[in-house]
Amino acid sequence: MNARNWSLGQLFPGAFPADADRSVTGVVFDSRKAAPGAVFVALAGAKADGARFIADAVARGATAIVSGQPRPQDLDGAIVFAQVGDPRLALSLAAAVVHPRQPATIVAVTGTSGKSSVADFTRQIFQVLGHEAASLGTVGIVTSKGSKYGSLTTPDPLSLHASLDKLAGEGITHLAMEASSHGLDQRRLDGVRLAAGAYLNLGRDHLDYHPTVEDYLDAKLRLWDLLPAGAPVVINRDGAFADKASAAAVAKGHPIIGVGCAGETLTLLEVLREGFSQRLQVRAQGREIEVVLPLVGDFMAGNALVAAGLAVAAGEAPEAALNALSGLVGVPGRLERVGSLKGGLAVVDFAHKPDALEAVLATLRPYAAGRLICVFGCGGDRDRGKRPVMGQIAADLADLAIVTDDNPRTEDPGAIRAEILAASPKLTEIGDRAKAIRHAVGLLGTGDVLVVAGKGHETGQIIGDRTLPFSDQDVVRAAIAEMDQ
Ligand SMILES: CC(=O)N[C@H]1[C@@H](OP(=O)(O)OP(=O)(O)OC[C@H]2O[C@@H](n3ccc(=O)[nH]c3=O)[C@H](O)[C@@H]2O)O[C@H](CO)[C@@H](O)[C@@H]1O[C@H](C)C(=O)N[C@@H](C)C(=O)N[C@H](CCC(=O)O)C(=O)O
Ligand SMILES: Nc1ncnc2c1ncn2[C@@H]1O[C@H](COP(=O)(O)OP(=O)(O)OP(=O)(O)O)[C@@H](O)[C@H]1O
Ligand SMILES: N[C@H](CCC[C@H](N)C(=O)O)C(=O)O
Ligand SMILES: [Mg+2]
Numbered sequence: 001m002n003a004r005n006w007s008l009g010q011l012f013p014g015a016f017p018a019d020a021d022r023s024v025t026g027v028v029f030d031s032r033k034a035a036p037g038a039v040f041v042a043l044a045g046a047k048a049d050g051a052r053f054i055a056d057a058v059a060r061g062a063t064a065i066v067s068g069q070p071r072p073q074d075l076d077g078a079i080v081f082a083q084v085g086d087p088r089l090a091l092s093l094a095a096a097v098v099h100p101r102q103p104a105t106i107v108a109v110t111g112t113s114g115k116s117s118v119a120d121f122t123r124q125i126f127q128v129l130g131h132e133a134a135s136l137g138t139v140g141i142v143t144s145k146g147s148k149y150g151s152l153t154t155p156d157p158l159s160l161h162a163s164l165d166k167l168a169g170e171g172i173t174h175l176a177m178e179a180s181s182h183g184l185d186q187r188r189l190d191g192v193r194l195a196a197g198a199y200l201n202l203g204r205d206h207l208d209y210h211p212t213v214e215d216y217l218d219a220k221l222r223l224w225d226l227l228p229a230g231a232p233v234v235i236n237r238d239g240a241f242a243d244k245a246s247a248a249a250v251a252k253g254h255p256i257i258g259v260g261c262a263g264e265t266l267t268l269l270e271v272l273r274e275g276f277s278q279r280l281q282v283r284a285q286g287r288e289i290e291v292v293l294p295l296v297g298d299f300m301a302g303n304a305l306v307a308a309g310l311a312v313a314a315g316e317a318p319e320a321a322l323n324a325l326s327g328l329v330g331v332p333g334r335l336e337r338v339g340s341l342k343g344g345l346a347v348v349d350f351a352h353k354p355d356a357l358e359a360v361l362a363t364l365r366p367y368a369a370g371r372l373i374c375v376f377g378c379g380g381d382r383d384r385g386k387r388p389v390m391g392q393i394a395a396d397l398a399d400l401a402i403v404t405d406d407n408p409r410t411e412d413p414g415a416i417r418a419e420i421l422a423a424s425p426k427l428t429e430i431g432d433r434a435k436a437i438r439h440a441v442g443l444l445g446t447g448d449v450l451v452v453a454g455k456g457h458e459t460g461q462i463i464g465d466r467t468l469p470f471s472d473q474d475v476v477r478a479a480i481a482e483m484d485q
Helices: 050-059 087-098 115-128 157-169 181-185 213-225 242-251 298-313 318-327 354-367 386-397 413-421 433-443 472-483
Strands: 039-041 064-067 080-083 105-110 133-137 140-143 146-148 174-178 196-199 233-236 256-260 266-274 277-284 287-293 336-341 344-349 372-376 400-403 449-453 460-463 466-469
Touching: 039 050, 039 087, 050 064, 064 087, 087 157, 105 115, 105 213, 105 298, 115 133, 115 174, 115 298, 115 318, 133 157, 140 157, 181 213, 196 213, 196 242, 196 298, 213 242, 233 242, 233 298, 242 256, 256 298, 266 298, 277 298, 277 318, 287 298, 287 318, 298 318, 298 354, 336 472, 344 354, 344 472, 354 372, 354 386, 354 449, 372 386, 372 433, 386 400, 386 413, 400 413, 400 433, 433 449, 433 472, 449 472
Parallel strands: 039 064, 064 080, 105 174, 105 196, 133 174, 196 233, 233 256, 256 266, 344 449, 372 400, 372 449
Antiparallel strands: 133 140, 140 146, 266 277, 277 287, 336 344, 460 466
16 A cells, blocks of 8 residues: 555545545555555455455555445445446546656556467667667566566456556666457556557467457457557457458557558568578668567567567567667577487477467478377366367377376366367376376477477476476476486
8 A cells, every 4th residue: 555645536536526626545445455544446256246346445544435336335434435337447536646756658468368478578679779678578677677467367357566666766768568358348447548550360269258259359359449539459460360460450549550462551562481590571661671580480570570569569670670680589489499409409498378389380280290299288278179279289289298296276186187188099197297298298209309398488387276386398308308318
């Protein structure tokens, strides 16, 4: 809770006409965090209705309530109360008042796959071009001074605005952030002053939360509503549903920076694979520019161009943005080459959804003169429908696919594996993730490539409500060290 006070009129303009001058000590949306004098915003959530916790917030000292529902009849008369149409929006706007500073230039990227990579690459481009830059998303907050891990891709509005305020205070002028579909749907970014947005692609994910794919796409395209009039939008023209994303941007009057093979602003003309790098020919402003991208994979080239597009949207010269790509460093746990054993290569990747698994296996296939081996699983308490789909992809695209556990959370790990294994008799099963990885490393021989997919940068395995320390990279390295005798 912050030391200073705010008036309710400042925090929630128009919501408390009679009590606008009343001051509160802070804003909370979780009753358990309510301190004396706070305003509690009751949110209708996926698991619970926040209105049920109004009494709890008051018992802990809250003196004002904002809710989507009418005033509870038994609420103490001394407590001020406002009913608003969209409590999540009200919360986000209030969070931006409580934590007022933001980096001057903030860009956001949405899409099913590649957001973390694009946010990181955009930060790197901004840094190369001389700006104090940060990125914020699944891998946490990253600046030139280091990184701080956070558990959500798009944090809740109070944490998000506290971070933006702190970054601005530290002198960060440029920020690239991820906009998850949950974050957009739940209005977590509505108080962020964005300069530009980007759309990558759309595949199957989060259908446990979004009722349909259309609803999922609509949530992503809310990003355009958050941009000021005339702010540019970067579209990966090669991504699924790019036409819909661009039609929605045009309808809202946003100019488009199209990138990719079908892009009109940064046009990818040719890609030549050179070991673990690739040589890109890109046309920008009528000129052909050659970029040596020190990263593997067609989709990483696409991500890099979206990042360059965001830098252009933020006012950088296209050629300068493209030239900065030659110094890009890969993101932890995204096609990360961890080690080699007996002429075989081990890679760790964050693919935990069908499109990503398909893309990563297709990307690694040309590197596998021998066998392509895949160890993967599916998270518990997440979209069940993707399990057999991922099982089929692994069976089709890998020579050997081992199904293992990946954050079973509150589900029965064996039951999750069974849903994946049902896709194909070709799949094998080793439940314990460390054992599965060790077994796969032991199979490596000349020309083989092993990809351990699903956890990427994660440092824990979530079993029940406990998170046990676990790192795919550490297990791979330890297995290699043990077997490389
Ligand atoms: C499904 C989902 O998105 N849930 C998020 C949502 O919680 P919710 O509002 O649905 O919470 P709820 O449990 O139903 O409770 C409703 C309200 O009652 C309040 N409450 C609850 C208990 C109590 O005693 N008192 C009280 O006041 C809660 O604080 C909440 O405000 O809003 C919370 C605050 O913003 C989030 O922390 C929470 O994320 C949960 C932990 C989560 O796991 N989210 C994941 C699925 C997520 O958001 N993932 C995306 C995408 C990831 C990606 O693909 O990259 C992300 O951005 O990370
Ligand atoms: N443009 C892309 N198209 C398809 N797959 C991709 C793309 N970019 C990355 N991937 C795959 O998706 C995985 C996750 O990449 P990244 O973390 O950059 O995406 P994300 O959108 O942030 O994912 P999440 O929503 O899970 O945080 C990568 O490890 C890779 O397997
Ligand atoms: N942000 C994603 C990450 C999933 C990572 C994967 N390891 C899993 O647990 O399914 C989610 O929370 O759905
Ligand atoms: Mg991410």
